Amino acid sequence: MGWPSRLKAGLVAVVLLLGTGAGTPDPLSDSALARSLPGDFRSEHAEVNGTRLHYVAGGKGEPLVLLPGWPQTWWQYRKVMPELAKSYRVIAVDLRGMGGSAKPASGYDKKTMAADIHELIKKLGHPEVNVAGHDIGAMVAHSLAANHPAAVRRLALLDVPHPDESLRSLTLLPDPKGAPHLWWFAFNQVQGLPEQLVSGRSRAMLDWLLGRMLKDQASVEERARQVFARAYSSPDAIRGGNGWYQTFNQDIEDVKTYPKVSVPVLGLVNDSLGHDGLSQVLPKQATNFRVVPVARSGHYLAEEQPRAVLDELRRFFG
DSSP: OHHHHHHHHHHHHHHHHHHHTTTSOOTTSHHHHHHTSTTTOEEEEEEETTEEEEEEEEOOSEEEEEEOOTTOOGGGGTTTHHHHTTTEEEEEEEOTTSTTSOOOSSOOSHHHHHHHHHHHHHHTTOSSEEEEEETHHHHHHHHHHHHOGGGEEEEEEESOOOOOGGGGGOOSSOOTTOOOOOHHHHHTTSSSHHHHHHTTOHHHHHHHHHHHHOSOGGGSOHHHHHHHHHHTOSHHHHHHHHHHHHTHHHHHHHHTTSOOBOSOEEEEEESSSSOOHHHHHHHHHBSSEEEEEETTOOSOHHHHOHHHHHHHHHHHHO
16 A cells, blocks of 8 residues: 555656646746846745735836736836836836735725835835836825825826726716726626636737727737736636725725825826826825826837836936
8 A cells, every 4th residue: 555556646746747847937927027127137025914915126226116007917017127127126016916916805995005015115125215106006106105105205107096086977888079988997896797707818808908008009019918818817816906996985085085195296198098187186186296198108108108108207216
């Protein structure tokens, strides 16, 4: 019974190992993607605020935290990270519920997610950082500056403001005048069903969104689409991403209690989709801000126009 059975189990394990290709480097893993970027980037994890965050860090200089949005990961900053790393210590973070970070059952309001980032900043030994966020990441970045102002030197918001009462005016039916129809804001509110519909089919949803919110489809290349689709392929990943939307009502109430952000704020907005939410909202949410259109770009600014985004960020952060 003893040795023959153990030998048999060992042989089975070897066969399975060889048959599945285990041990072969995964070119789409966070570690492999991080190493592929110039700037000595490394994929890391940290336990903060009762959850586990994944981040990729590289470069030297003042710390610059990059926060991504839906339905992407830290990899959305791949085109700007190497250049930024020449002047800054770049820290690109997967938000709670995103990519390589944990996907807990709760905590997706932007105030809690900002606390995640604040604890990560402290854990990495940075008393003060520059912050840039896109989409959901911009909402978290704003909450970070509002709730932890001493930790934020300057704040850049890419294409999206923090949720406020204006979200309640979004309509179910498309606007006949051609304004963006943000149907996924409602779809992502539904609990349980999106996980069943999108699991294993996230690439179709990703391509649909990119097809309508990019000016240049080639700016998000095939490898990046594979990375993002895989990051949102599981039920837990879909549930986590939807959690950011399902807390909008709480975010709207929370922002009413925030003081105006007093640190300098740069807003970068697309010039192609016909909606500039930052210019509408920032006068109510910040005291010192400037909004700059990014020419020839849709929603995904850092991928469509990385040079323009780099120039504006470096000019702003100094």
